[in-house]
Amino acid sequence: MLSWNLIMYPSIHKSVRAASIISLAVLFSLVSSKAFALPEDIHKSPMWQYNIERYLGTDADVVHTDQVSLKVPDFAEDSAQVPLTIALDRFEGDIRSIVSWVDLNPVPHLFSYQPHQQAPLTLALNFRVQQATTVRAAIQDENDVWHIASAHVDAAGGGCTAPSVTASNPHWSDQLGNSQGRYFSRPASNRLKLSIMHPMDSGMVENVPIFHINEIQIHAVNNDKTMDEESLLGEMSLSESASENPLFVFDFAGDDSNQYALRLRDTQGNVFKRILGDT
């Protein structure tokens, strides 16, 4: 009875049906196939293709790169503050834009960076992780090819939904925007470091609405303090994955400027302008 069941007609129909569905799917994928095949993800993240299509587009030309170094620790000691440094000084193409995301976060996008007058040599900031995940930095070159650097971070998780440390301080709003910074003249670059008090609420904690810095402009001002298209080095847009009380690092090639201005704006429209460098 059992074996007879297996070769009954309805099953044959089923397998024929399955076969035709598969062939249709193959045909469809051939017809709609992208100009460029997506390379395999070395970290085998389930979100590899999904996030690339989401942030780079469905027909993005993607390659892995070792010209970009994406430095993260192997494990997150604090899931709410995981340090990330992206070194771009060995990248051979022209940088048209940079997108970074954290594959398994509720909102994976971390930042997008648009160079204007000059591309950065290094970017660094801390991000949150909700669970162990891969982290990506994608760099678009002058031929619209996206060069992706990846790394994996192990974690206990919960960084995106942990209440901010700031919120436990009843006087936090007095300290909003308090900042410390410094301009470092380094052998191969000028480094800007800016630390700013901001709760960077992700909107994922109960009864705490989203409230975070979402736009940063970097200008080379050279004492005249005019901030316009001419002085604009680049723009960064930030998402919920960025950590509380952020510390931003930007490197630019030396000699061009000795004074920089950073203009930060949050989701409530607060604007913070900070000058770094010789005054």
Next chain:
Amino acid sequence: MITFPLIQIRLHWLFAVLTATSLFLFHSLVNASPQYELVPVQIADNVWVVEGKRENFSRDNGGNIVNTAFIATEEGVVVIDTGPSWQYGKALHDIIRETTGKDINRVLITHHHPDHTFGNQAFDVEKLYALPGTISRLKADGDAFADNMYRMVGHWMKGTEVIVPPNQISPGKLTLGEHEFELFAMTGHSGADLVVMDHTSGVLFASDMVFFNRALTTPHTPGLRQWQQELEELNTMPFSLLVPGHGPISQDASPILQTSAYLDWLDTLLQESAEQGLTPSEIMSTPIPDQFSDIAEVRYELVRTISHLYPEYEKSALQALANDL
């Protein structure tokens, strides 16, 4: 279907027995509590140490990475730390009874970290003692520690609960029968660290103020330099044997010197890196100096220490900025 009811009943019966047996076997395989094989080593008259592995917490070692100790006095046994889990605490309690044949007088918890205090459940709660700072820290952090321990060592933790010692202990002399102890309250490792000098045996129980050949941990240190200063005080104590919190027992001060030299290197590294404007990720791959390269878990703990402490070093190297609108 109804031709051989007897056989069918028998088959059903056989099937039921087989299922029950295999379920039982599977159940005992999966749920068998792993056993800690604790070996007490007698290091002086009436003094035993149970040395842990020089590793990080794992599902293989059950968190047995810590040194615990017990001292038999005329008034009963003094226990120093209870280990990482209830199961460990029970095993420790058993070997104390087997080895000494005496009742326990008191249990001293050196600090609030889980590997030193999560075996508390196996002991009479009224006999648990700790510094006030340890009690408040364990109340605040205990549940978070438990989450982390269950994640890292898994089933070894089965049934383990956080038990906060109800009795406060203060620094000074402690005499039990003929046995003379002196207790010191320090802060360098965890904010409240109990150090026990056993004057009768000459053994110094340095707790986690001293690590030897296993990298030190920094999640709650009030400062590397403060820790280092307290080590100088430790080094003046009249010991003939030193038991570090982690790592092998020593007849000389080399564990103190190694801990101090490593703290010095860490502080200098973090300070100089901050002054050069480096990011945390940029110093996590710093080469480990030769003198520390054989210390177990040194790279792992360096990465953790940078996460714990570098943000403050980094901020001290920055300048306050005006809000220039």
